[in-house]
Amino acid sequence: MLLWVNTVISLLGIVLGIFVASGSAISIANMQVSWAAWLMVAAFGIPVAFGLSGIGAWLVHWFGASHLVIYLVAFPWVYFVLFIAAMLATFKFLA
DSSP states (O other), X not given: OHHHXXXXXHHHHHHHHHHHHHHHHHHHHTOOSTTHHHHHHHHHHHHHHHXXXXXXXXXXXXXXXXXXXXXXXXXXXXXXXXXXXXXXXXXXXXX
């Protein structure tokens, strides 16, 4: 059941991740910091992380390492939180 829920959330996460990445790209493009390029790459990594989670969880389950599924389910959320923290830290740095 967890795999099916993760699949649906991953598909939604890919679509919403593209939306967040596009919005973040506009903000990042206006930043005058040396790590802006890294933030841009990280922004477009959000939908990639959700895609890896959806596909990876099924692959890990099929290959018999079901104990790793929970890590793949948590991966995009941890990545997303770290990206938001990096963006907030950058905004605080610029302020």
